[in-house]
Amino acid sequence: MKKRYAICGVSGRALGMFAKPIATTYSQTCEVVGLLDRDPKRFELYQTRFPEDSSVKTYGELEFDRMVAETRPDVIIVAGRDDSHAKYIIAALERDLDVITEKPMVTTGEDCRKVLDAEQSSKGRVTVTFNYRYSPIHTKIKEMIKEGKIGRVTSVDLNWYLDTHHGSSYFKRWNRLRELSGGLSIHKSTHHFDLVNWWIDQKPVEVFAYGALNYYGPDGELNPKKEDGRHCETCSYTEDCSYYSRWNSRREQIQVPDDHLGSLSGEGNKYPYTGYRPDQCIFDSEINIEDTYAATVKYNEGALLSYSVNFSLPYEGYRLAINGTRGRLETIEYHAKGRIPFPTPIQTIDYFPLFGSKETIHVVHREGGHGGGDPLLLEDLFLGEDQRRPYKILSGALDGAFSVATGEAVWKSVKEHRPITIDEVLKQKKYLSSGEVS
Template sequence: MRKRYAICGVSGRALGMFAKPILTLFSGSCELVGLLDPDPARFELFRERFPEQRGIATYGEAEFDRMVAETKPDVIIVAGRDDTHARYIIAALRHDLDVITEKPMVTTGKDSRSVLDAERVSKGKVTVTFNYRYAPIHTKIKEMVMEGKLGRITSIDLNWYLDTYHGSSYFKRWNRERELSGGLSIHKCTHHFDLVNWWIDQKPLEVFAYGALNYYGPEGEANPSRTDGRHCMTCDERDACDYYSRWNARSKHIRVPDDHLGSLEVGKAASFPYSGYRPDRCIFDSDIEIEDTYTATVKYDRGALLSYSVNFSLPYEGYRLAINGTKGRIETLEYHMPGRTPFPTPVQTIDYFPLFGSKETIHVVHREGGHGGGDPLLLEDLFMGESPRRPYRILSGAEDGAYSVATGEAVWRSAKENRPIEIAEVLGFKQAALAGRTGGGGNR
């Protein structure tokens, strides 16, 4: 029997990550039956990309109940703007439907609590698509921790770097509004916090952090002038903007640094495929209200301490990781997007240092596909069922999603309030009450 799916939020991610696989690779067991979005232009883009699927039913943002009644889906896929996630996750759970949601699960601890409460009384369950778990290098780290090669985990050092291409993209789009994204400590850093939570199988208790806006906004040192309301495609000062010039040629036609938008002509009003949305807002506008730099310390329930930093404007992209335990240490360095890195980059390996013994370098089989080869494996688990061959859970549930969001909220709240923030405070109940609250999750 084919499983029926409906998508809420017809984003570029929804089209490439979910609609296309359902309609092609997994079409034998999956069927796409409905699309919901506030913007009719997104339905037209879907029809252009999948012309043979023009008959799929479409619905406005307030027509969720009607969509469910008419299309009878088994699973709701939530892939729209982050602030819309909670609305459709909770609505689906009230209909006893399963949910697959993009990360972050929601944008606030309060909404995380609401999702957990809704799932607790529903027959449906929530799956959060933390695809970074699936990268082969990351599953190998998980296996090494589980095998006890490090002993009891004592501390983690994780430093994440986004280059000027990727980092600046968040400040051109809706992500720069905290109400819509929760800020980058939630929208982006949930990836990182979930990885650590999953690797060490511990739950975060308390966070202390600092944050700042160093590169973007009107005080950014690369700002050609303090002028609001500019757009990259029509800006008279784009040739004086280092961020624009680094990634765009001066020739007549360029590609906007945003996948799925295609080529747009410089000097003319940009013809974007969506209504009321432009991904080329100026990264130096004064209405930017989120941070681009964080450092944080996180305390875990079984004694581990995380030292974390993230920077959204650096010369290259990647991360440095070290995990320390009572029996040894592992280190790894990854360069993302080598094509955007202005120097040769080595293949990622893991260095293992036993507490008493010689160093061992571990080479991992690398896979093709997005997010370090993780996307294809995640899709198989989503649409074919989780592989029984793994000795650990990997699909993430609502509890995992809640912990990652709560950690991200604690980061920016700590930076704002200059005090430690307890995860239980963010989620609105005692820490002990969260464990075992939901049926989903891969950390148990």
């Protein structure tokens, strides 16, 4: 018998990350039985992409109970706008259903508590799709730390860079509003905080941070004109906009597709959603999130994280160093190689023992999104977690909560100019002492 999945939030990620694999690679054991969304046009797009599933039942955003009663799903996939995650995760848990949710799990510490409480009272369990964990480079780092190659972890330096194409894309979409996304310290940095939590197997306890809106919004230095309500496709100032002209030629309307939306054109319809366009002006005054952060995070076993992220740089990638009582790991990754204007080396890991010779580890790379991580994550989601690994890799609700709480602590520290504890954000110490970061 096939496992039955219902999708809440028929987003681009829902289509590409979940619906497509279910309809193709895992069609022998899995099936989509229900779709829930506020916008009927998203159902049309789904049916265009997967005509063999045109009979899948569809439901409005307030029809969760009816969907569950009529389609009898085994698992709820939550992949809509970030601020919608909590209500569907909790509703599923209240009905003892398992949940697969896009990251961030939710957008606030308050919603983290609600999800954790709901899971404690439920037979269902939450899985958060932190696909960065599955990149071969990242799993190798996990293995080296677990093997004791660098001893007890003392500090981590992580600097993340998004280029002017990917970084600006968040400011064209709903992500630019904190009430919808939680801000980029949650929406994007949740990836990064989870990676560090998982690598070092420690829990964050306190955060101090600075942040600012340096590039986007009406005061951005490269804003060609202070005027709200523009869209890239119809804007009169695109030739004076460095962000637009860098990634779009005069001959072609769109030269480089959006990282997250990809080609969602359906049947010749560039913007296939009701009342929503992903080409809003990155200089609008409604933008209320930051594009630059620098933070220090303290962990429960003494490790310190020095973290920064910047959403408008000439190239994309990260620089990582992990220090321990017996040595140090270093690696540099360049993402989106087709957009980097200079040659980039294949990523390796440099290992420096405290006393001894440096080693360079060449990791076998894999095909697939997120550094080859997506196909491995999908195997665990739809076939069951590979039990041969010497560590747990699928993320649960507590992992999702720690990453969100760290992100919320970052922007609260920025706002309030003081250290913020994770306990302040989660407001229940039992979650700091229960379980482990998986």
